[in-house]
Amino acid sequence: MTYLIEKFIRNEREEKLHHLAQDLSEELQEFASKIDEEASIPTSILDRFRTSGYSALPVPKQYGGEDLSLYELVLIQEELGKGEGATALSIGWHLGILKDLNDRRPWNDITFGRLSRDVVEGTIINRAQTEEKTGDPTRGGLPVTIAKRVDSGYRLTGRKTFTTLSTHLDQVIVKATLEDSEEACDFLISMKDEGVSIEETWDVIGMRGTRSDDLVLNGVHVPAERLLEVYDKERKTKAIPPGWLLHIPAVYLGIAEAAKQEAIEFVNTYQPNSLDKPLSEVPHIQDKIGQISLKLLSARHFLYSVADQWDKYPEERMQMQSQLFAAKHQAVNAAIDVVDLSMRIIGGRSLMKKNKIERLYRDVRAGLHNPPSDELTLQVLANSEFK
Numbered sequence: 001m002t003y004l005i006e007k008f009i010r011n012e013r014e015e016k017l018h019h020l021a022q023d024l025s026e027e028l029q030e031f032a033s034k035i036d037e038e039a040s041i042p043t044s045i046l047d048r049f050r051t052s053g054y055s056a057l058p059v060p061k062q063y064g065g066e067d068l069s070l071y072e073l074v075l076i077q078e079e080l081g082k083g084e085g086a087t088a089l090s091i092g093w094h095l096g097i098l099k100d101l102n103d104r105r106p107w108n109d110i111t112f113g114r115l116s117r118d119v120v121e122g123t124i125i126n127r128a129q130t131e132e133k134t135g136d137p138t139r140g141g142l143p144v145t146i147a148k149r150v151d152s153g154y155r156l157t158g159r160k161t162f163t164t165l166s167t168h169l170d171q172v173i174v175k176a177t178l179e180d181s182e183e184a185c186d187f188l189i190s191m192k193d194e195g196v197s198i199e200e201t202w203d204v205i206g207m208r209g210t211r212s213d214d215l216v217l218n219g220v221h222v223p224a225e226r227l228l229e230v231y232d233k234e235r236k237t238k239a240i241p242p243g244w245l246l247h248i249p250a251v252y253l254g255i256a257e258a259a260k261q262e263a264i265e266f267v268n269t270y271q272p273n274s275l276d277k278p279l280s281e282v283p284h285i286q287d288k289i290g291q292i293s294l295k296l297l298s299a300r301h302f303l304y305s306v307a308d309q310w311d312k313y314p315e316e317r318m319q320m321q322s323q324l325f326a327a328k329h330q331a332v333n334a335a336i337d338v339v340d341l342s343m344r345i346i347g348g349r350s351l352m353k354k355n356k357i358e359r360l361y362r363d364v365r366a367g368l369h370n371p372p373s374d375e376l377t378l379q380v381l382a383n384s385e386f387k
Contacts, residue, residue, distance in 0.1 A: 021076035025083030032084040035209035050122040058098035063116035071307040081254020085363040086209030092247035100244040128160035147176040153224040166213040186228040195220035206362035241321035249331030256335035263342035299334040325377040332367035
């Protein structure tokens, strides 16, 4: 059984990008167990993302990047997820945010240009939006983190949860509420700013290497020019749907592909003495492999077609929320099913810690808790039918 991702490579540029992701993915495989056991990504891996240019791919060409399309982002992130899911998802947030900023251009040119050049020089970024009291940021709750106006700018106080790549970040985009208002704003802070600290709270069963600890802001002073974006509190203008979030389902399809390959390797190399034919010829094994193939093929075609539509028809992006959410829903749930089927093929030994697929099982479950949630997706789809 072949890795069908090659069928989705359409030109020389995509082939080159895929080769880069493939090289990095193979390197990640060597560190996968270590990353899971230690719940940490080695600095050397982040350095490889920097020196290879991978971390700067979504940056506009005018600043030294490659103007990565959404289709290309999905392509490379699926390949990276095949190597090691936690690292792929972590760098995916960095790439996705840069893709979003490049698409929307919500900041002034000077600020965006400065950050873009910093990224080309090696800066790693993420957003810090999630909080204990607000939950999933895609639901629109106002941050409890408060930005107080002071003469020289703002002073931020609060705590953010799920700050992925916490120990490797150089800069972070923090969403806070302006004091005595209902205006949510984004601020750019440096992890070296006084009052910024990380509290190690990340103790989970899967995606352990993402190191999604709490970001603590204790009266952090932010100059006025680092106020990046003020969100429309009255929602007079509809926000553009988050196409960049497709980096998430891409990674989980990569994890599913890795599980499928483990199952195929197993049936090709193991034959119990109770059988007079290879496992690959056993009907119930063939049935499960057929289900795996169907789920991956369906999810890929949907995911890649939505990404392609986003790239080709920017004028339609405002109407694409339901498609974007549905693509994530289908891909993640298909990935979970594929890992489960692969474990059924391998049997009880798939539960052993020494077996790679045990880690894949734990990692793939995390997709249910990445935005958007399944229930929000179904609500959006239902509402779209009544418009």
